[in-house]
């Protein structure tokens with residue numbers, strides 16, 4: 285195409301100005317790509333972390349999600365192992381579901397009676413080996429984080445082992461025993477008389493298998509957990525703290541107790557039927573959520589199960605909020621960058637037109653129609669846009685690679701440990717092509733105004749112009 | 751068409767420019783018939799209206815009143831698109847300042863009018879090369895205008911004006927920006943091209959040399975035709 289060819293040459297005619305324009309477009313593209321790549325990384329990173337810890341879907345007894353926190357026992361799912369079997373062996377689901385595993389959420393009072401302190405706790409009980417498998421999920425190839433790799437898990441066989449939040453440990457005066465950094469046990473001044481040794485919770489405990497065994501001497505700090513059982517009576521179990529693990533949200537950190545699902549069941553259900561309050565389902569791919577959900581609903585309906593399903597965005601509202609926040613910031617940046625491109629192109633193209641008034645008059649005299657002039661200048665905007673957007677794309681990839689290689693890390697909101705600052709522009713495969721297209725369209729769009737001005741010139745005036 | 755036919759017929763043509771509130775009557779009622787296939791010259795002092803007249807003839811400007819027929823067509827009331835196509839088809843321009851397209855080579859400048867006429871590539875190539883040869887610039891066909899001398903540029907411009915075989919070639923003071931020796935060679939060339947291509951040429955000039963060549967001279971003064979003489 286001759287028009288494009290001429291446009292190219294005209295762009296190189298005033299190479300300094302064109303270069304500045306291309307640079308302006310390029311820099312805007314870089315800003316959008318880098319920020320977009322960062323946002324994508326944050327969102328996918330958050331999703332990955334969440335899916336590793338909590339799976340994609342949670343299945344509850346109907347009502348648990350809204351009311352269960354007040355009375356978890358009332359919403360137990362009975363015969364949950366059969367349910368898990370049903371999910372993992374369903375011919376339609378089994379290729380998409382990685383793990384389906386019980387989770388128990390409960391609360392109560394944890395006491396460290398050696399130190400005469402106690403505190404309310406919020407506990408989760410899970411199957412450690414399955415959670416360890418869940419931690420492997422990495423559908424988006426996120427860079428691994430040291431703190432995650434070194435994470436200590438509970439073990440299936442150590443039924444009484446547990447992990448507590450650092451805040452919890454501090455309040456239960458376990459800092460020294462658990463070797464927690466920056467934490468010293470502060471013995472509070474006693475205002476009430478110490479509880480008599482014989483008055484601890486132990487007499488409430490229902491005798492259970494391990495309790496009847498010969499008590500092995502455990503070096504780990506022991507907590508007594510007190511909660512209400514299904515029957516309404518208080519129950520108590522002992523938990524041996526492996527270690528403390530800081531939780532991102534302080535309120536959580538101050539009351540977090542993770543334990544083996546069997547211990548949680550022993551506490552909640554005593555000798556009764558062992559239920560669970562929820563089932564976590566982790567999928568191979570996040571995008572399968574809608575139809576896995578649909579299939580599960582169908583299964584539940586067929587089997588007359590009164591269960592509800594929540595996906596991860598419902599369980600963690602912050603996930604959606606973060607996305608909309610980041611999206612707002614991204615749109616703002618994109619709008620500003622778009623304006624910069626708009627004004628740069630209008631300016632450059634106006635100068636190009638003003639510089640070539642005589643030439644416009646000449647080729648009009650030779651018989652080029654107004655539309656021909658219009659297209660000629662729009663073609664120039666188009667070429668500028670293509671060069672700028674392409675330059676910006678290449679520069680973005682190079683800069684992103686540089687940043688990713690530099691190993692910079694930072695702590696995102698609600699995180700406890702640094703995350704490497706990575707920008708993966710290709711995380712969202714549409715980001716780059718969409719940006720590129722928008723920049724080209726924007727360049728074309730902003731050259732229309734100067735191009736129309738050129739097209740409307742009066743030929744004789746243009747020819748008289750010097 | 752025989753030699754006595756006219757390529758241009760103007761009847762009572764006026765052109766008034768408005769500069770703010772000031773009216774400038776550049777042409778004040780010109781009636782003129784310009785014969786076909788000849789070397790015609792319009793002379794007159796500066797500001798007399800030569801350029802204005804040529805602009806009207808070239809359909810890049812339109813009269814304020816009067817009738818105008820160029821190449822057998824009523825042109826006074828053409829719209830922009832029609833006028834553009836008319837020019838592309840019928841009119842060749844040679845400018846005082848050469849007005850080549852700077853980003854195009856000599857070859858491409860000459861080829862340009864053929865592109866506007868949407869001629870096929872093979873024909874374009876053949877005509878362009880022939881024309882470059884005729885103006886003696888075959889060796890310079892890949893040079894850009896800024897790599898050519900003034901005389902060479904005007905040769906390219908002549909080739910560009912003639913390449914499509916227009917019915918009418920308009921040249922507004924084509925030698926004014928050239929030294930007299932180069933100017934003479936340009937006029938020689940145009941004269942040769944005119945007789946070879948049987949095209950009608952209309953010049954405007956102050957130049958005595960041009961008048962020597964011309965077959966017909968029109969003299970205008972203050973926007974009026976004052977003299978018409980056959981050489």
Ligand SMILES: Nc1ncnc2c1ncn2[C@@H]1O[C@H](COP(=O)(O)OP(=O)(O)OP(=O)(O)O)[C@@H](O)[C@H]1O
Nearest residue numbers: 767768769774776795796797798799800801802803
């Ligand atoms: N676009 C215009 N706007 C206003 N006045 C104009 C315009 N074009 C020409 N004129 C005026 O019209 C008159 C004739 O101008 P024109 O350019 O036709 O003269 P000319 O004979 O070509 O002169 P020269 O020999 O100097 O080129 C002059 O007074 C000029 O100032």
Ligand SMILES: [Mg+2]
Nearest residue numbers: 800801802922
């Ligand atoms: Mg003039």
